[in-house]
Amino acid sequence: MKYIKTLLLFTFLLALITSCQDHKRSNLTLFSDQIPTDTPLVFGEGIISTDSYEFAITFSPGMDELYFTRRKPEEDNKIYAMKLMDGKWSNPELAFFNTTEGWDFEPHINPSGDKLYFGSIRPLNDTIGSTGLYQWYCKKERNGWSTPVPLEKPFVDRSVIMFLTSSENGNLYFTTGEKGDKPEDWVIYNSVMEDGQYTSINRMGSRINTSGKWIAHSFIAPDESYLIYDFKSDKGFGESDLYISFNNNGEWTEPYNMGPKINTDKTEMTPSVSPDGEYLFFHRGEEESGDIYWVDFSLVKENILRDN
Secondary structure (H helix, E strand, O other), X not given: OHHHHHHHHHHHXXXXXXXXXXHHOOHHHHHXXXXXXXXXXXXXXXXXXXXXXXXXXXXXXXXXXXXEEEEOOOOOEEEEEEEEEOOEEOOOEEOOOOOOOOOEEEEEEOOOOOEEEEEEOOOOOOOOOOOOEEEEEEEEEOOEEOOOEEOOOOHHHOOEOEEEEEOOOOOEEEEEOXXXXXXXXXEXXXXXEEOOEEOOOEEOXXXXXXXXXXXXXXXXXXXXXXXXXXXXXOOOOOOEEEEEEEEEOOEEOOOEEOOOOOOOOOEEEEEEEOOOOOEEEEEEEEOOEEEEEEEEHHHHHHHHHHHO
């Protein structure tokens, strides 16, 4: 009888483990047989993460379409696209909207999946005028994405709008600065949608824009419950670390370093979270080499909340 009970318990635990693993399986796990826990793994090794410099990945809500940035040696940043077709991911190909006139990088699909934003230094049209690092976007249409157009006022009033992400209610979060600011002075701003319009750009408070040698690349949770971004600090682990701040009834907490399993002596930056909330993605690298990594986001959050 004792043997039978032990066998039943073992069978139950095995079924529970298998069930948890199956729960974690998704379109994204097709890239690897190994699913990450709280220790990051290279994502799409040899397919997405290669000998080039890859960063800033985003997914459609159904996780059947993805875009990421790749910079090949001696070349400009370009955005690559992949689609899930018949249960298999296509090979990475240049996104249709890439320009031959400078960088295109840091794509972001909004939570509803009807807009694809990206940064570009391509010239603006004659109506708007000057050139700079602006945000462009495509709209989702019946047959795919529309031709990209630039975000207009108040965004084109800045010479730099970098790494834009969107919440479910349409609020936008990004890196920018005031006129005359040096790159090291750029920090996190947002723009709140009111009656379907954006009328102002607002610098976030000192809890978010804390002391650091730069502050950039903010990913906002769809429900605005957290903000993940990177900056370099004397208290960090390396060139730049990932930090997370939680929204507590409208008040942002101090940024928590995401810990030594996430942050190393290399550069960690450009975070994003998969639409199902399961995985945190980010770049890790140095100089002209670096890959996209992924990690179990719920375990990372648990570790941070436990230790703080």
